[in-house]
Amino acid sequence: MTVVAFVIGILLMVVGLAVSIALHELGHLWPAKKFGVRVGQYMIGFGPTLWSRRKGETEYGVKAIPLGGYISMAGMYPPSPEMSRAPIAGDTGTAQARDGRAGSGFFATMVQDARTANDETLRGADDDRVFYKLPIWKRIVVMLGGPTMNLLLAIFLFALLFSGIGVKTATTTVAAVSQCAVTTASARTTCEPTDPVAPAAAAGLKAGDEIVAIDGTPVSTFTDVSTIVRDSPDQPLQVEIRRDGQTQTLTVTPISATRGKTDAQGRPVRNADGTTATVQVGFIGVTPQQDYVRQPIWTGPQAAMQNVGAVAGIVWQMPVKVYETATTLVTGGQRDPNGPLSIVGAGVLAGEVASANAPVLDRVNGILGLLASLNIALFVFNLIPLLPLDGGHVAIALWDGARRTWAKMFRRPPPPQVDATKLVPITYVVVIALIVMGAVLIIADLVNPVSLFG
Structure with a gap:
């Protein structure tokens, strides 16, 4: 029975993660459609598609690996210079290079590939239904919609814990x-x-x-x-x-x-x-x-905000915390129980809670608390101002708005929109860093896991 309960706990965490991701992407999807942006896909997970159905212009689906999700919006970035300029008779590749190709070299090739991929989302699209043409505030609303859904879900779960079930x-x-x-x-x-x-x-x-x-x-x-x-x-x-x-x-x-x-x-x-x-x-x-x-209804939101501060402190020190975790793999030392976990570690904790020798209500309380904390982590993590995270897109929109406001104040022509594709090399570095840190945490959670019961 204990093994079965442990597995059930893990499955509940996986389902809870999938629901959290689905709501996160819904937080992007709803305002994007409300503002008229063409959305090609709404997907939960990565890898091979397990199920999908098209409704209108959007394909909704579930993929095999429930570790994330995405929506595909037309025109996340402005078109490349060679796509946006009018064609000239007798034009050559040299002219294209003058008009905005990224140049040569590895990183320049990465930038050009990103521009080409973005241009593909623009071909055949309604010129007015692209993300990059939205006003600054609408772009920020779309990108903050995902993390906000995670925060609202966490507040709901904490309110359920403190005011519905009680302390x-x-x-x-x-x-x-x-x-x-x-x-x-x-x-x-x-x-x-x-x-x-x-x-x-x-x-x-x-x-x-x-x-x-x-x-x-x-x-x-x-x-x-x-x-x-x-x-x-x-x-x-x-x-x-x-x-x-x-x-x-x-x-x-x-x-x-x-x-x-x-x-x-x-x-x-x-x-x-x-x-x-x-x-x-x-x-x-x-x-x-x-x-x-049962506690007053405001206790849940207060707990959520306190958790935001605690998680932000961990995320701020993430590289150091992951390094300390990697050190415990080599030395066999004890891990910091308040340090970062991978989804594997969260699943192990959920399994321990579900299989604990405790009343059912205690175990339900523990699972809900883990899911609430998971959504706080998703909220904080996605606000990091680096691409490809939501916070990176918000930072670009704010920078774009600041440049336009500055030009307007001094009665200068509006500047061109920020070419975020130039940040692709940095984005690749961030992605690689996230993969490495995730791999370290997964290995640590398998070899030297954090346990609720020592």
């Missing part, structure tokens, strides 16, 4: 009562004859009791209970409980117990000699019941 929280209902009190900072969990009876057991507290108030102070979370108890060693407390629908009051006197001292972040505090500092706290010996508590 697992320690409640004021007692799950278990200790029969003895271990009064030192020990890891011992069994009772010995010399241990005193735990105050909660001595006072008659039972599993299932709901603590309503302590010394007249209402409590709504176990943190409220714990705070009062810890601050009241050797002081009798009037604990109001609800048992079987009836309210009654018990007197509980916390005993003084030695516990490790921690700071505001929960980290152990050390003495000058390096030993762990201790503090005397009150102890009664109860374990709270865990339950899902």
Whole structure:
């Protein structure tokens, strides 16, 4: 059953990734069509086509490798100079070179190939239905549509997690009562004859009791209970409980117990000699019941924005993080659990969550959290201002707009549109870097995976 659940978790992640990609490309497709751009293809995945159907002028389909997707818009870039100029009788290849061919050499050939491929999308197209002729703001809307869909999906999933299912929280209902009190900072969990009876057991507290108030102070979370108890060693407390629908009051006197001292972040505090500092706290010996508590509706969007910041920090350091991951492959060291993962790593985590020995709702919660985080990663990653990513197209549109605004301010003729095909060599470098980093992460996720359970 565990193996089956593990496989189901992986399949759920693959389906979730496919849905995320489909929505991302829909975010590009809808505004492109709304603005009148001719879209030839809408494809989910890469490689051989598994299924496709043409509706109107657009072919919709699914390909074999669900690791991305694309839409094919007419005229992503302006036409090459040799296509846009009028033909001249007796023209030669030399004239074409003067009018804008990229020249000679490897990188120049790459630029020319990109121009030729772009020109093919323009042949036979309506001159007014091409992407490059859209106003700057419309081009930005089309390119930001994909990442925005991922962000909206992540916000929806986080809202579902926090406000629909809730956050697992320690409640004021007692799950278990200790029969003895271990009064030192020990890891011992069994009772010995010399241990005193735990105050909660001595006072008659039972599993299932709901603590309503302590010394007249209402409590709504176990943190409220714990705070009062810890601050009241050797002081009798009037604990109001609800048992079987009836309210009654018990007197509980916390005993003084030695516990490790921690700071505001929960980290152990050390003495000058390096030993762990201790503090005397009150102890009664109860374990709270865990339950899902629904949070306000704005908690999900807040969590999404916090995740955007965290993922942006990782993406900013991506080359360094991938290098550190590659180092662990050589040295056998432990990977950073907060470092980058490939889709293979995300699938492994999903499999672990699905096969964990936990309630079904806990596992559903974990899968949804992974999918939400995946969409945050897609949102942030696609905003990197480098081609072929969406952020690269946005950067080109902004640069084009800035040049036109500058010319208008000084009453100069409008400049020609930015020839993005000149950036093809840089694009190839970015693509190769992404392939290399992806390969390193995939190998690391197979050989030295990050595990939720150590």
